[in-house]
Amino acid sequence: MGEAYNILIGGEAGQGLVTVGYLLTKSLVGSGYRVVVTQDYQSRIRGGHNTFVIRVSTDEIAAPQEVVDLLVALNAETVDLHRVQLSSRGLVVADEAFGLADDACLKVPYKELSSRRGANIVALGVASSLLGLNEELVALTTETHFGKKDEKLAEENRRALRQAFEWCEGQPSRAEKLPSVENVPRRLMMNGNEAIVLGALSAGLRFYSFYPMTPSTSIGQGLAAVAEQMGLIVEQGEDEIAVINMALGASFAGAPSMVATSGGGFSLMVEGVSLAGMTETPVVIVVGQRPAPATGLPTRTEQGDLEFVLHAGHGEFPRAIFAPGTVEECFHLTRKALDLAQRYQGPMFLLTDQFLADSYRAIEPFDLDQFPPVTVAPEVGAVSEPYRRHALTDSGISPRLLPGMSKHLVATDSDEHTEDGHITEDHAVRNRMVQKRLKKLDGIRQEVIAPGWIGDENPELLLVTWGSSKGAVQEAAGVLRSEGHRVATLHFSQVWPLVAEQFLPALESAGEVVCVEGNASGQFARLIRRETGFVVKKKVLRYDGLPFTPEYILRELGRA
């Protein structure tokens, strides 16, 4: 991996920090750079301390880093909190009015260069200039973002940028400019949630219900913004119980449906999960994890709900759980979950987290023609009367008709039911129905995505991980390999079902296996043991609300 440069923008909520961060990231992506963004914010609307960190490189990068090269401080507190992270080439950019005594500090006369509301645009201009970005590109990016409606604002922004660039160019050179990129490729700037939105739309999502809950809210709002254009309905429910039940109603009637929430909201949906399993109604549930229990750290990240999502919903019924490790995987796995939900007629899950949900990356555009919509209730041919929604079959999957779309009556029940969907308490029927539902797991197992292996065969050290920790783990392994060690990584983008044959030999071939995951008890390590008998003796865990970095992993391994 080539050089990476790390920019931290910090300030209080309400200072326009996210705008600066967003526009700088957009300008960097537009200039051909790769990025990994980490958004760290508090659960408040004004005040407090928030950061927007952009790691940038000309090469592909997939993890955040701790060391900071450019510290753009919108308030003085940011410098106090983060100067300890500055690299040897690190530079602070702050208001001259803060009166900071740091050596490597560019003191910007914000008061002279802008109006009060334009201070963040000046910060954008200074940072862009220091990095060597093209002023016109930054100006255009800013203008596109704010739109053409408020001409006065557009003019103010242009002036603020011009003044920032001019002032900056007049200063003695303090920071290294980024290496320039020739033949800038066209890439998309997307975060995990946006990729889920695009994936779902491509798969033919028609109904989405939600209750606002960090970090999942932007999925609903992203879909709502394009709902009319794309012909789907987005509805905010009165509570999460309504949300899951609405999605099941829409799905029962034939509309591919999805919901997204976080742990606390998912807790309220759990009976609905059981209902989906019993009535064999397709639905995709996205759980964007954050630190728990209860309200926890509402705006931070964790990987603590794996076992909860695995077992959620009383009773026994099949499910699949996907755990995307990158923004691209968010797109692909959302599609896969929606497809699997239709074909196996039940609940399928996507486990993400605040870090990935909010992490902007530069990704190649998708060849959308390769990604058709899912099929709902494929043609079933002749149906004998009366139609039996839950007809027993070899695979456990019953041919599906939709209510009101033919003369056949479609009935289903949350109670145990006969093949025709009506209530029963017959013990023999019960046995057959339990077996039918569980049989579907066989088919799901045939389609499990094998974990991804990168690195040396028969390694001294094998790092195992799942979900969004992928990048940090792979980069840490890369560092160790560059130091001459035989290291490999195994990343699971599907954490359920687990098919032992796909990875047990790999685990057994390694000298030492370490499981890296963002929770306190090593849930995935425990799952591996449960399913395969393999004991993962060492774990690198994190549960302080922050995402993994390669530095953290190396320190914990004792190899920093």
Add this chain to the structure above:
Amino acid sequence: MVRIEDYGDYGTAWCPGCGNFAILKAVKQALVAAGLEPHQVLFISGIGQAAKAPHYLNANLFNGLHGRSLPVATGAKLANPNLTVIVESGDGCNYGEGGNHFLAAIRRNIDVTLLVHNNQVYGLTKGQASPTSELGFVTKAQPQGVFAEPFNPVAVAVAMHAGFVSRCFAGMIEHMAEMIRKAIAHRGLSLVDILQPCPSFNKVNTWEWYSKRCYVIPDDHDASNWDAAMKLAYEWGDRIPIGVIYRNDRTAFGDKFAILKEGPLVGREVDRHALAAIMESFA
């Protein structure tokens, strides 16, 4: 032409003397009077003896969780507005467990008929108080008698300007059938609060108790007059008015979605140009 036989005739799990038998009959009559064939109707029910009713006729059916019929109905009706969606469940489901959804369904004004079998007790679980039990109602779960005031669903519905609010009594089948037919015809949230006895677990609100008190609202009541409706809504005790109490022509929820004018959500193609443009917006 649909006939009552098309709706079938099935054995039930109900006690002799249960008000449900009459209600089931009235529902079938109403469906036939509305000219609806079984496959055009989707019943959604919760859990309770009342919620079993849709199993005993021919129609599409989603028998879901206790209290959660209205959200299911909301989603189903949006996905396929061509379906006639009827929620049929008890007072525990609709006013207790599902209370928040009752309020939300009225706020939205979903085009769904809500048939509530209101027997002022929890029958299936053998006799606990329900949200509509009288103050002081004694049960094994409330041996000192219920301490809380009963929920008045009709008053709440009128107060919230629900689309259609009516009440009837299981002892008057023809009147019930007429209310249900009107409710189905109304485009919006159409409440039919159906008073019925539970001979097994409610020894207070019996056939006799209701018969003595229920009276048909005279024709001169203007159901679009909210003040008059609120007055009627609070009449309870010695005199219980039954009939159409309130009617409001607010736009139904589904009619607010422009995309539904093109037809159901079911079976649509993905607009590839629009999708590509959305992806472009991230470049």
